[in-house]
Amino acid sequence: MALNRLFASLTVTSNLITRRTIHVSCYNLASKPNIHKPKPGFGKSYRRIVHFPNEYTVKPLDVTNLAGRDPVTGRVVAKGIGGGIKHKYHWIDWHRDGPTEGPPQEEKVIQIMEDGCRTAHIALVAVGDKLKYILATENMKAGDILKTSRNLPRIPVRANEGDAYLLGALPTGTLVHCIEKAPGMGGLYVHAAGTHGTIMRKQDDRVIVQMPSKRLFSFSQHCMAVVGRLSNVDHGNTPIGSPQRNRWLGNRPRSGLWKRKDGRHGRKIKPPKPVKEIFHPTTKPLPVIKLNMHP
Incomplete structure (x- = not known):
């Protein structure tokens, strides 16, 4: 009889716990929906959105500054982004396409200018009756x-700075940038100011290139690359100079995380330690050792 009562009480208790758990879960789901919060990184920029037209143009493109927020949910993802000078975006043509036979195609540089949306300088280039932007070299x-x-000759060509050839057509030791991942995809690697890759060696139909990170990448010999080092070499060595200029660049302050005296990792003001007494060492007599004959 007592055993039946015990089972009945356990059954009632389990039913109450189950009902309460379901009630609380439903309340939390209704009041706090499970909204997926994106994380910064993974190749997605939360600084700006560029409005690209359907056809390529050299006119500056309109930009919507996100201030570190997700464009869909409006939630703050990157706290260190916000403010800054508004910049127009210049559309870079990453495809340097030329003839596969005969003499190379010639392009004339019209103007070298700075671009606020990238670190390297850009160049306005005329190709026939068309204009396009490319990354400027040093x-x-x-x-x-x-x-x-795009011709692949038997003997490597002697290219000048800014020329675009296949990796297999350039000699070993050439500095390159804007390297294609696959033939015809457009320049994908080495875009930052002052950076360059180096052609180390050739293995069959592959070309080994040392990237700015000192890592070796193996590309197809039919991938295009631009010869030379990218412009604005002193970009990484130029100090920001002032907090105000850091705000012009679109970087928000870190909300007082560090203060010189009492902040995080700061120099704390602590009371002095108590007085330490120093005594002259005194010689104490050695204790008397008593010996006996018993083990």
Whole structure:
């Protein structure tokens, strides 16, 4: 009889716990829906959205600044982004396409300018009756003639700075940037200011390139690359200079995490330690050792 009562009480208790758990779960689900909060990184920028038209144009594109928020939910994802000077976006043409036979295609540099949405400088280039933007190299200037070719000769070509050739057509030791991942995809690697890759060696139909991170990448010999080092070499060595200029760049302050005296990792003001007494060492007599004959 007592055993039946015990089972009945356990059954009632379990039913109450189950009902309460379901009630609380439903309440939490209704009041706090499970909204997926994105995380910064993973190749997605929460600084700005560029409105690209359907066709390529050299006109500056309109930009919507996100201030570190997700464009869908409006939630703050990156807290360190906000404010800054508004910049127009210049559309870079990543495809340097040329003839596969005969003499290379010639392009003339019209103007070298700065772009607020990227670290390297850009160049306005005329190709026939069309204009396009490309990344400028270290010593590129207005009036230069650039050559572009997809021909793979038997003997490596002697290319000048700013020329675009296949990796298999360039000699070992050439500095390159804007390297294609696959033939025809457009320049994908090495875009930052002052960076470059180096052609180390060739293995069959592959070309080994040392990236700015000192890691070796193996590309197909039919991938295009631009010769030379990218412009704005001193970008990484130039100090910001002031907190106000950091705000112009679109970086928000860290909300007082660090203070010199009492903040995080700061120099804390602590009371002095108590007085330490120093005594002259005194010689104490050694204890007397008593010996006996018993083990």
